[in-house]
Structures are given as C-alpha cells and as structure tokens.
Amino acid sequence: MTTVPEAGAPATQPDAMAPSRDRRGSPIPTGALIATRFLELRKRRGLMITLVLVTIGIPSVFLAVRLLLHAVAPATYGPAGGYQTYTGLTAGVLYTFGFIVAATLGCTAGSVDLSEGMFRHLVVTGRSRLALYLARIPAGLAILVPLVAIGFTVVCAVCVFAAPTTLSLNGISVPAGMSQTQLDTWAADHATEVICDLPSTNVPLDVPCGTAPTGPGPRISTTPPGNPVAPSEAELRAVATRVAQQNWTFYERQFRYPSESLMIKTGLWLELEAAVGFLVGLGLGSLLGQRTVALVLMIVLEVVLTPIVIRVRIPHLENLERAVVGVATAHLEPGQLPLAFGGGGRDFRLTESTTTAICVILAWIIGWSILGAWRMMTRDA
Amino acid sequence: MMTAARTGSDSPWAVETRWLTKRFGSIVAVDGVDLRVPRGCAFGYLGPNGAGKTTLIRVLLGLTHADAGEMSLLGHAVPRHRDVALARVGAIVDEPRFHGHLSGRQNLQLLAAAREPAARGRIDASLERVGMLHRGADRVSKYSMGMRQRLGVAACLIGDPQLLILDEPMNGLDPAGMQEMRDMIRALVAEGRTVVLSSHLLDEVERTCDAVAIVDHGSVIRQGPIRELLAGASVTLRVDCSHPERARSLLVGIGVAVTVAVEADGLAITLPGGTPRDVIADVARILVGGGISVYRLQPVQTSLESWFLQVTSRLGERE
Numbered sequence: 001m002t003t004v005p006e007a008g009a010p011a012t013q014p015d016a017m018a019p020s021r022d023r024r025g026s027p028i029p030t031g032a033l034i035a036t037r038f039l040e041l042r043k044r045r046g047l048m049i050t051l052v053l054v055t056i057g058i059p060s061v062f063l064a065v066r067l068l069l070h071a072v073a074p075a076t077y078g079p080a081g082g083y084q085t086y087t088g089l090t091a092g093v094l095y096t097f098g099f100i101v102a103a104t105l106g107c108t109a110g111s112v113d114l115s116e117g118m119f120r121h122l123v124v125t126g127r128s129r130l131a132l133y134l135a136r137i138p139a140g141l142a143i144l145v146p147l148v149a150i151g152f153t154v155v156c157a158v159c160v161f162a163a164p165t166t167l168s169l170n171g172i173s174v175p176a177g178m179s180q181t182q183l184d185t186w187a188a189d190h191a192t193e194v195i196c197d198l199p200s201t202n203v204p205l206d207v208p209c210g211t212a213p214t215g216p217g218p219r220i221s222t223t224p225p226g227n228p229v230a231p232s233e234a235e236l237r238a239v240a241t242r243v244a245q246q247n248w249t250f251y252e253r254q255f256r257y258p259s260e261s262l263m264i265k266t267g268l269w270l271e272l273e274a275a276v277g278f279l280v281g282l283g284l285g286s287l288l289g290q291r292t293v294a295l296v297l298m299i300v301l302e303v304v305l306t307p308i309v310i311r312v313r314i315p316h317l318e319n320l321e322r323a324v325v326g327v328a329t330a331h332l333e334p335g336q337l338p339l340a341f342g343g344g345g346r347d348f349r350l351t352e353s354t355t356t357a358i359c360v361i362l363a364w365i366i367g368w369s370i371l372g373a374w375r376m377m378t379r380d381a
Numbered sequence: 382m383m384t385a386a387r388t389g390s391d392s393p394w395a396v397e398t399r400w401l402t403k404r405f406g407s408i409v410a411v412d413g414v415d416l417r418v419p420r421g422c423a424f425g426y427l428g429p430n431g432a433g434k435t436t437l438i439r440v441l442l443g444l445t446h447a448d449a450g451e452m453s454l455l456g457h458a459v460p461r462h463r464d465v466a467l468a469r470v471g472a473i474v475d476e477p478r479f480h481g482h483l484s485g486r487q488n489l490q491l492l493a494a495a496r497e498p499a500a501r502g503r504i505d506a507s508l509e510r511v512g513m514l515h516r517g518a519d520r521v522s523k524y525s526m527g528m529r530q531r532l533g534v535a536a537c538l539i540g541d542p543q544l545l546i547l548d549e550p551m552n553g554l555d556p557a558g559m560q561e562m563r564d565m566i567r568a569l570v571a572e573g574r575t576v577v578l579s580s581h582l583l584d585e586v587e588r589t590c591d592a593v594a595i596v597d598h599g600s601v602i603r604q605g606p607i608r609e610l611l612a613g614a615s616v617t618l619r620v621d622c623s624h625p626e627r628a629r630s631l632l633v634g635i636g637v638a639v640t641v642a643v644e645a646d647g648l649a650i651t652l653p654g655g656t657p658r659d660v661i662a663d664v665a666r667i668l669v670g671g672g673i674s675v676y677r678l679q680p681v682q683t684s685l686e687s688w689f690l691q692v693t694s695r696l697g698e699r700e
Contacts, residue, residue: 024496025464032501040491117478118491121536124442124474126467127495271559296695381444 024127029280033127037109037139047108051143054101055151059089063158079163086258089155090266091337096302098148098270099277105144106281109136110372111291114220114379123381131288138175140278143290148274152267160257167251171198177257187244191236200243265334273329276361277302280325283368287375302326302361310350322352328360392456395420395544395575396441401450403433405439410436412599413450418577418592420455420543423570425586426579426606427689428596434579435475436547437596442472455543470498471537472546478530481522485513485532488521493539500539507538512561526553534565545569548579553638563589587685597693607685614683614691615639618650621677622668631671637663647677 042048064082113119113132138379151242167176172193178186187194244251258266277298285294306326314321321327331352396418403411410433418424427667439445443450443463452459457466479488486504493500508514511531521529530553537545547566551559566576566589580586586593587607594604603610618638622628625643632641632650637660641652652660663681668675683691 024468031500036487036491036494040480040483043487045482061481108458112480116480117476118488119480120444120474121477121492122495123444124467124470124472125466125492126470128464132495165469296461364437380439380446 024125024131027128027130027134029131029138033131033135034138034142037135038142039141040112041105043140044108046265048143050336051105051147053103054097055094055147056154059151061248062089062093063154063162067162069157079162079164081159081257082164083159083252083258085160086155087337089159090152090270091333094148094151094155094270095273098151098274099302100275100299101147101303102144102274103281104295105140105299106278106283106287107291107294109140109278110285110287111289111294112283114381115291116288117210119379120381129377130373133376136282137279137369140282141275142273144274144278145271148270149267149371152270154266156258156263163257174251178251180245182243183248183251184241187240188237191233191240194243195236195241198243198247200246223276262334262337266337269329269333271290272332272361276325276329276365280368283372285372287368289375289379306330311351318350318354322350322356323360325361325364328352328357328364331357332361392453393420394418394530395455396453396577398437398441398452399450401440401452402448403436403445404448409599411440411447412600414596414599414628415569416594416601416604418575418594420575421570421573422591423566423578425575425590425593426577426596427581427583427586429693430581431650432596433599434596435548436599438472438474438546438577442470442474442546444474452546452700453457469543470541470546471540471542471544472548473530473537474546474548476526476531476552477536479521479529479532479536481594482520482591484518484520485524485528485535486517488532489536489539489579492536496540500541503539503541504535507535510538510565527558530554531558534562542574544577546577546579547580550578551580551582559585573697576631578605583686583689584684593685594691595692603692611683611685611688613654614688615654616652616656616683617681618652618664619645619647619677619679619681620650620664620668620675623674623676627671628668628673631673632664633666635667652680663689 041104063080063085066077066085069077070080114120123129164176172190174183175186281294281298284297285291288294301324306324309324310323310330311326327350331350332354394417396416398414398416401411401416402409403416411431414433414437414460416437426434428436440458441454443460446460454466454470455503459466477487482493483491486508489504489507490501493504505514505517508517511534513528513531513535516528521532524532530550534545534547534550537547547641550562550566550572554562561636563585566578569576570591578586578590590607591603592599592606593610596602620628625648628648631644631649632638637652639653641651642651650664661678665675665678
C-alpha cells in the first residue's frame with residue numbers, strides 16, 4: 001500500500017496543457033465529431049437497409065417490373081417511363097416514404113445515444129452538449145440527401161430513357177415530348193389529321209375530311225353545302241393550332257418525359273421534405289429520448305394528420321391548418337405534379353402565400369431543433 | 382472550489398466538494414457532502430447500496446445538477462468550468478454501455494472525436510493497456526461484461542486523464558481480471574494520476590486504495606488515509622489457551638478489554654483502537670500469572686471491511 005501524498009505534493013502529472021488547445025466548450029461541432037456521428041449512423045445495418053430499400057428499392061423494383069413487362073409484351077404494357085410514371089412515383093411514393101425514412105433516421109439519431117448508454121460517455125468528455133446535438137444534423141443529412149437523390153435519379157433516368165417515343169391520340173400518332181409551341185407547330189403541319197381526328201369544340205370551319213368522319217372532332221363536312229370554296233392553307237393551320245391548344249392538357253399528361261426544370265424542382269422539393277422529416281424527427285427523438293414513440297408520432301403526422309388537414313376545411317381554424325408542416329411543403333410542390341396526398345386530380349390545398357409556407361417550414365425546423373437541443377442540454381445523463 | 386480552493390493545477394485536491402447536496406423529490410441522495418480527494422492517490426469511495434455513491438459521481442461529472450453546494454475537479458470549479466475540468470477526467474459511471482453495433486475501436490473513435498484531436502492517437506495504446514487490442518475490431522454486442530468494463534477504462538484513458546473516476550470497475554471481472562485492474566490502477570497512480578474508485582468490494586478497495594471516504598445516507602461519515610482510519614479501529618487479540626472461561630473472568634475483572642468472548646479454541650479479546658502494544662504483554666502476563674497456559678497470542682488488525690461494518694452499524698444504532 002502506498003502512502004497518500006501530502007496535500008499539494010508535486011506528482012508526476014500527465015500533460016495538463018493539452019485541453020486548452022481544443023474548444024470543447026464551443027457549440028460548433030468539429031469535423032471529427034460529425035464524421036464519427038456519420039459513422040455511427042451508417043453502421044446501423046438494419047436502418048441503412050430500410051433506408052435504401054424505401055428510397056431506392058421501391059421505385060427501382062416498380063420500374064424494373066414495368067421495364068420487364070414492356071419488354072415481354074409491349075402491346076399490352078406501355079413503356080416503363082414517361083410523364084405519368086414520373087409524377088406518380090415522385091408525388092405518390094418518394095414524397096411520403098421519403099419523409100417517413102427521414103423521420104426514422106432523425107428519431108434514431110436523436111435518441112440512440114441515450115437509449116444505448118453512450119450519452120453519458122459523451123457528456124463526460126466535457127464536449128458541449130449543444131455541439132453533440134448539432135453534429136447529428138450534418139451527419140444525418142449526409143446519409144439522407146444522397147439516398148433520396150439516388151432514388152430520385154433512378155426514377156428520372158427510367159422516366160426519361162424508357163419513355164414512349166410516340167403517343168396515340170385518337171388514332172393519330174403524335175410525337176411525344178413536345179412543348180406546347182412544338183405541338184402547335186406540329187398540328188399546323190398536320191392540319192387535316194388534327195382537325196378531323198382530335199376532339200375539339202367551336203371550330204368555325206368546315207373542312208373536308210374524306211369519306212367519313214374518323215374522329216370525334218367538329219364534324220366537318222365532306223362536301224360542304226353552300227360553301228364550295230375550300231378553306232385556305234392558312235385557315236387550316238390556324239384551326240389545327242386551335243385544336244392542338246384545346247388538347248394540350250391531355251397531351252401534357254402524356255408527355256414523353258418531364259422537363260429538366262420540373263425534375264430539378266421536384267428533386268429539391270423531395271430533398272426539402274426529407275430534410276424536414278429528419279430535422280423534426282431529430283428534435284422529437286431527442287426531446288422524448290426514445291425512438292419508437294417519436295417515430296409513431298411522425299408517421300401519424302405524415303400519413304394521417306396531414307392528408308386530413310389538407311382535405312378538410314375547419315372554419316375559423318384555417319390558419320391552424322396552414323401551420324401543419326405537411327400543408328406547407330405540399331404548397332411548395334411543383335405545379336405540374338399532382339397533389340402529393342392524392343385526391344384524384346383535385347387540388348384540396350388551402351390558399352396561402354409561398355412566404356407563409358416557407359415561414360411555417362422554418363418554424364417547424366427551428367422550433368423542433370431548439371426543443372431537441374434544449375432537452376439534450378438539460379437532461380440528466 | 383469557486384471560493385476557497387486554489388484553481389487549476391495549483392489546487393492540491395483532485396476532487397473537492399463543499400456542502401454538496403442533491404435531492405430527488407423528498408429524498409436527499411447527497412446530503413451536504415464535504416469531500417477532499419488528494420491528487421496522485423487511489424481513493425476509495427465506499428458505502429452501502431443506496432448510500433449515494435453514484436449520485437455524487439454523477440453530480441461531479443455534470444451528468445445531473447446539484448441542488449446546493451460547491452465542487453471542483455482538478456481545481457476547476459464545476460459546472461462553471463466544466464469543459465476545462467472534464468478535459469482531463471475519465472469516468473465510468475454505472476455499467477459501461479456502448480453502441481453495440483460498433484466495434485470497440487469505433488466506439489473509442491466516437492469518444493475521441495468528442496475530446497481533443499490527440500485523443501484519437503491514444504486509442505491503440507488505451508486498448509492495449511486494458512488488454513483489448515486484439516478484440517478492438519469486434520462488435521461490442523459480442524463483448525462480455527468484463528470486456529465492456531475494460532473498454533470503459535480504455536475510454537477513460539484516451540483522454541490522458543489526470544483524474545479517473547471509476548464506478549464499480551471490478552464488476553464483471555474474473556479474479557485474474559480483478560488483479561489486472563488492481564495493478565493497472567496502481568500503475569496509473571504511479572504515473573501521477575488520481576483514481577477515485579467507488580466500490581462495495583471492500584477487500585479490493587483496501588488492497589488498491591490509499592485513502593477512502595465512507596458515505597452513508599448521502600453523507601460522508603469518515604474520510605482519510607486507510608492506515609489512519611484503521612489505526613483508530615479496535616484490535617482483536619486471539620488467545621489460544623487452557624481454561625478459556627477462567628481466563629475470561631481474569632481479564633473481565635481488570636477491564637483492559639472492550640469485550641472478551643470465549644470461542645472454540647480460546648478467547649477473542651477486543652481492545653480499543655490505539656491500544657499500546659504493552660497492553661498485549663500485560664494480557665499475557667495476567668493470564669500466565671493466573672495459572673492459565675497460553676499457547677498462542679495473536680493481535681489481528683481490523684480489516685477495512687470490519688471497520689466499515691462497525692462504522693455503518695454504529696450509525697444504525699444511533700438512529
């Protein structure tokens with residue numbers, strides 16, 4: 001047994017100067033801290049498999065089946081890609097499931113240190129608890145954003161490269177992928193076909209359509225009584241353009257593939273939705289200190305509460321409905337997409353300004369982050 | 382200490398608390414504790430279950446807040462200078478738990494990232510020191526309790542700590558592991574570090590520590606170097622003799638002993654703490670003079686365990 005040194009007796013002390021060189025009291029997380037948080041999340045095999053399956057696997061399998069069916073029986077099954085497939089997968093699948101997987105990641109990142117006993121070890125290092133919380137944000141987003149991007153890229157790639165090359169509109173083969181101007185020009189060049197075969201209303205012109213009408217368009221005489229003078233080329237082109245304009249909405253739905261601007265907007269919108277799900281989940285998970293309840297609440301918010309709030313108008317509580325984050329993100333949805341929460345083409349969304357929607361989203365992100373960080377800083381470890 | 386103690390490396394105390402109090406509702410878990418742990422020693426913090434040992438450690442480390450009192454670690458007042466103080470503190474509190482899906486090394490990387498940059502470079506050395514270098518790549522979920530305990534110590538060492546606070550570090554260790562842990566603690570102390578050891582394995586504490594504090598019902602009731610504390614404890618004199626009953630009556634009449642009990646092979650005489658050696662010679666002389674044959678006479682110093690039980694049971698009697 002050694003004796004206790006006298007009080008104040010000099011002992012061989014380990015390096016006492018080192019701590020002054022690091023700023024562990026700073027709330028700003030270090031790169032190493034972020035990197036190890038990333039490692040900790042990435043090594044969760046079950047979570048990663050789920051994330052990959054949902055963000056990449058589901059759309060990939062869906063598109064692979066469509067590609068296969070089209071390859072086997074092209075007459076029965078249309079091309080795998082195309083505009084409708086794109087809108088269905090982005091607004092219908094990636095949006096909702098992207099939010100849920102993001103929330104899963106967020107709730108996990110926010111709660112596992114506590115539930116697995118590591119929080120105590122981390123606090124004892126003297127590192128700022130706020131820095132420990134904030135390090136999870138870039139770490140989680142570094143996992144989430146690429147996954148959503150990859151899943152979305154798969155969808156875009158298939159929808160673009162496996163899109164139909166021509167569309168059949170009432171028996172006419174119309175080139176796909178045209179803009180409205182291009183369609184107008186094409187219609188003018190194929191005036192007789194367009195006028196005779198495409199549906200239209202109030203076309204004040206009699207056009208000779210051959211022996212019999214072949215389409216539902218304005219019935220146009222074959223030998224116009226009392227008007228022996230055939231319409232001029234310019235008149236035909238003008239009428240055809242008008243018919244094309246009347247059919248634009250239908251044609252647009254059959255677009256060959258989404259435009260680049262739409263894909264960019266959609267990608268940013270999906271990333272925004274995923275980021276919101278992650279950050280809110282992170283705050284909620286940290287606040288509650290456990291993953292399951294937090295995740296259930298997030299799923300209820302996305303799958304139950306938000307669709308209801310979007311569809312149901314509650315008198316005098318519309319501002320409260322606008323405060324639901326799903327309503328705000330749905331408001332920012334690119335205009336060419338169908339409503340994210342279904343509705344059979346109808347748009348139930350509350351009218352609100354884009355500024356309001358952005359403010360609501362920021363309030364959710366900041367509010368839940370503050371709550372999560374506050375709980376982490378004040379919680380007994 | 383914020384007011385009284387010297388700060389930083391000037392302070393002679395690795396841990397110092399003054400009137401530290403922590404309540405959980407109506408329960409006072411830490412009740413006005415004044416504790417002073419000298420630098421460069423192994424210090425045992427002892428107490429029965431529920432005495433408030435772990436709570437005090439949690440308060441010291443900032444894992445929970447104190448309701449009253451002042452405290453300092455390595456001369457830095459906490460929680461005010463918590464980050465500076467904890468930079469050179471390593472601790473295991475309760476059962477060491479880690480991310481089970483990560484390897485031991487990855488868990489240490491996570492903790493090193495929360496410390497200073499140099500901590501990462503100490504990971505291998507720390508694993509080697511606790512005998513876990515060869516298992517560092519295995520997932521922690523496959524570790525035994527003893528291995529997690531060792532990993533917990535390694536997690537302390539990556540910070541190159543001046544002060545280690547180990548809560549029940551022997552838990553889950555086999556006898557060889559306990560011996561290694563004991564040796565490691567002594568080696569750490571020899572390097573100038575301070576080790577605070579909370580345990581209820583009194584034998585281990587006695588063999589490992591230089592000084593102890595006894596805590597009961599949230600209060601420190603004794604503290605100081607073990608030798609000094611035990612010097613005040615009673616001494617048992619075991620006497621192997623003929624006619625134990627007669628011998629007992631001879632000694633009771635003189636009144637040198639606290640108690641004299643007849644046992645199967647003789648007498649057990651309890652002498653007060655600090656009794657001079659001459660008293661033992663007097664006992665022998667009285668017995669021989671009374672016609673008793675004395676075959677063996679052996680003073681037995683009270684162990685820490687016996688002393689601990691005496692101290693805590695006396696408190697119980699007082700209540």
